[in-house]
Amino acid sequence: MSTLLEIDGAPVRLTPPPREPRTLRVALAGCGTVGGELVRLLHQGAGEIRARHGVRVRLVRVLVAHAGRPRPSELDPALLTTDLDAFLAEDADVVVEAIGGLDPALRIARTTLGRGRRLVTANKALIAAHGPELAELARRHRTRIDFESAVAGGIPVIRALRDSLGLTGIARIRGVLNGTTNFILTRLDEGWRYADALADAQARGFAEANPARDLSGEDAADKLRILGWLAFGIRPDALVLRRRGIDPDPERLAADARLLGGAPRLVAEAVQTEAGVVAAVEPVIVPSAGALGRTRGEENVVVIESRANGGVALSGPGAGGSPTASSLLADLVRGAGRLPRPAPVAPLSVADTREHRWALSVARTQAAGGILERTLSRAGIVSTAVLADGDRRVAVTGPVGWQRVDLALRALSAERLAPVVSRVEVPV
Numbered sequence: 412m413s414t415l416l417e418i419d420g421a422p423v424r425l426t427p428p429p430r431e432p433r434t435l436r437v438a439l440a441g442c443g444t445v446g447g448e449l450v451r452l453l454h455q456g457a458g459e460i461r462a463r464h465g466v467r468v469r470l471v472r473v474l475v476a477h478a479g480r481p482r483p484s485e486l487d488p489a490l491l492t493t494d495l496d497a498f499l500a501e502d503a504d505v506v507v508e509a510i511g512g513l514d515p516a517l518r519i520a521r522t523t524l525g526r527g528r529r530l531v532t533a534n535k536a537l538i539a540a541h542g543p544e545l546a547e548l549a550r551r552h553r554t555r556i557d558f559e560s561a562v563a564g565g566i567p568v569i570r571a572l573r574d575s576l577g578l579t580g581i582a583r584i585r586g587v588l589n590g591t592t593n594f595i596l597t598r599l600d601e602g603w604r605y606a607d608a609l610a611d612a613q614a615r616g617f618a619e620a621n622p623a624r625d626l627s628g629e630d631a632a633d634k635l636r637i638l639g640w641l642a643f644g645i646r647p648d649a650l651v652l653r654r655r656g657i658d659p660d661p662e663r664l665a666a667d668a669r670l671l672g673g674a675p676r677l678v679a680e681a682v683q684t685e686a687g688v689v690a691a692v693e694p695v696i697v698p699s700a701g702a703l704g705r706t707r708g709e710e711n712v713v714v715i716e717s718r719a720n721g722g723v724a725l726s727g728p729g730a731g732g733s734p735t736a737s738s739l740l741a742d743l744v745r746g747a748g749r750l751p752r753p754a755p756v757a758p759l760s761v762a763d764t765r766e767h768r769w770a771l772s773v774a775r776t777q778a779a780g781g782i783l784e785r786t787l788s789r790a791g792i793v794s795t796a797v798l799a800d801g802d803r804r805v806a807v808t809g810p811v812g813w814q815r816v817d818l819a820l821r822a823l824s825a826e827r828l829a830p831v832v833s834r835v836e837v838p839v
């Protein structure tokens with residue numbers, strides 16, 4: 412606020428000096444793809460953060476596993492430590508956790524919140540397994556936990572659900588939540604080999620330390636569990652979820668989608684049905700021109716449908732150091748709303764018995780063709796089209812629930828036919 416004074420009869424507006432910025436002491440656990448990028452953003456953006464938020468962020472300690480690894484030039488090497496106890500003893504206002512996994516991330520989280528200090532984390536595995544417990548701990552100790560960067564990288568979907576759309580009666584959440592698999596599927600579409608596409612995703616820092624978590628759909632499932640908690644109030648670890656990834660044969664998955672004229676996507680969805688919330692992470696062949704089909708490379712998209720607000724689509728970079736660190740930074744300097752407690756009674760999450768059309772493909776040998784059709788018919792599945800292309804045969808089914816498809820898949824696997832299955836959402 413400025414004050415009007417008169418000096419020598421003339422009005423003079425006196426503007427007080429800017430409020431001295433508050434110093435936020437930050438301890439950072441992990442300085443790899445995401446943590447390293449946060450160090451750079453804090454350095455480059457220091458002036459703007461001070462001006463816009465009145466906060467001077469000061470890194471006080473950085474925990475890593477290997478002392479000798481190269482670090483960003485902006486990082487003072489004296490801040491580095493590999494000593495977890497020394498790190499935990501540091502007097503910090505906020506701890507940022509960008510290590511991943513549960514050990515030592517869970518200990519860091521519990522210690523930080525238990526001391527009444529703020530925790531900001533990018534760790535979806537941690538929140539999917541312990542989110543409500545940590546939120547309760549934060550509540551008890553009058554502090555907060557924020558995890559915007561844990562889901563969909565640079566897209567502010569947690570804030571959208573926590574502060575806004577989560578209050579409007581969510582009917583369905585559906586999207587592409589894993590950048591690595593989407594990057595791989597896009598590259599395969601461009602004619603790359605799978606091994607090269609995966610290696611490129613790893614080199615760009617999109618993949619998890621163990622990329623099997625991306626390929627098997629576990630990473631997307633963790634993110635869906637977190638969204639299910641915020642949207643429906645279901646404990647993340649109690650969400651009944653069917654999960655399949657793009658493994659074991661992403662190249663065939665991509666070829667099947669091409670044959671059917673659609674785009675393969677690893678789709679995560681949680682839907683409110685009359686019986687309860689059903690949830691799945693699985694490959695789906697979607698229309699190439701739709702919101703999911705247009706999501707390419709490491710991009711993510713989340714479509715949130717609510718009773719009051721229709722459909723809201725959020726899309727953008729879903730993996731990578733810079734977008735993820737920008738979400739960490741947002742949590743660091745700007746608070747967000749409270750987290751909902753999971754509903755006390757939990758019959759809300761049920762197995763998915765909805766019917767879909769599916770494409771099952773097997774290698775095209777004389778035997779395989781006969782077996783494919785016989786197996787489907789034994790499982791009570793009607794196939795509406797059988798397509799042959801190159802060395803494979805693809806049966807497209809009429810609407811049928813996953814349970815029957817799973818039966819057929821097991822039978823085909825027992826015959827060592829290595830079947831690949833996707834849901835089909837394009838006309839065949």
Ligand SMILES: NC(=O)C1=CN([C@@H]2O[C@H](COP(=O)(O)OP(=O)(O)OC[C@H]3O[C@@H](n4cnc5c(N)ncnc54)[C@H](OP(=O)(O)O)[C@@H]3O)[C@@H](O)[C@H]2O)C=CC1
Nearest residue numbers: 441442443444445475476477509510511533534730731735
């Ligand atoms: N990469 C991405 O696009 C995204 C990642 N995330 C999440 O962010 C987190 C970090 O991912 P990312 O930066 O890619 O991972 P990195 O593997 O690149 O970095 C991990 C960091 O943690 C340190 N670290 C590992 N284990 C220990 C340990 N036991 N004690 C101390 N430090 C340890 C490593 O130390 P050192 O460097 O010495 O090896 C490294 O600095 C994960 O939870 C991930 O799921 C979320 C969204 C996007």
Ligand SMILES: N[C@@H](CC=O)C(=O)O
Nearest residue numbers: 589590591618619730
């Ligand atoms: N490995 C993850 C990283 C971001 O969460 C992904 O590929 O989406």
